[in-house]
Amino acid sequence: MGSYDKPLPEADPDSQPFWEGCRAHRLMLQRCADCGAFRFPASRHCPHCRSTRAEWLPAKGEGSVFSWIVVVHPVPGDVYAAEVPYVVALVELAEGVRMATNIVGCDPHGIEARMPVEVVFDDVTPEITLPRFRPAAGARR
Numbered sequence: 172m173g174s175y176d177k178p179l180p181e182a183d184p185d186s187q188p189f190w191e192g193c194r195a196h197r198l199m200l201q202r203c204a205d206c207g208a209f210r211f212p213a214s215r216h217c218p219h220c221r222s223t224r225a226e227w228l229p230a231k232g233e234g235s236v237f238s239w240i241v242v243v244h245p246v247p248g249d250v251y252a253a254e255v256p257y258v259v260a261l262v263e264l265a266e267g268v269r270m271a272t273n274i275v276g277c278d279p280h281g282i283e284a285r286m287p288v289e290v291v292f293d294d295v296t297p298e299i300t301l302p303r304f305r306p307a308a309g310a311r312r
């Protein structure tokens with residue numbers, strides 16, 4: 172192990188349940204316990220009603236591509252240079268929140284807006300698992 176040389180997320184008290192869920196291959200989302208709105212990223216206050224009450228629920232792990240870029244030319248020193256072409260995307264989850272992530276498992280140039288995607292879990296280190304998305308089973312070609 173120890174061969175993963177890219178930046179890793181650091182959990183804080185708000186995001187800890189999210190990262191623990193990823194490690195268990197479960198996409199967990201924080202939901203306001205008062206108005207029911209999902210929050211991502213997790214935060215202390217609900218952006219809709221300012222409530223500090225929250226609960227954690229497993230997300231469906233499904234969504235669609237909201238926007239994306241294909242990185243083709245890495246800048247000098249880019250730790251992701253060996254990965255090009257790679258996709259950085261904003262995925263809109265079924266729960267209504269948008270998550271910055273990568274789209275994997277398909278031709279980066281074949282991605283389309285609103286394309287259905289599903290979560291896949293990438294265990295990059297023993298402690299950290301990153302959620303990425305691939306075309307949903309029904310949309311894979």
Ligand SMILES: [Zn+2]
Nearest residue numbers: 203206217220
């Ligand atoms: Zn709320």
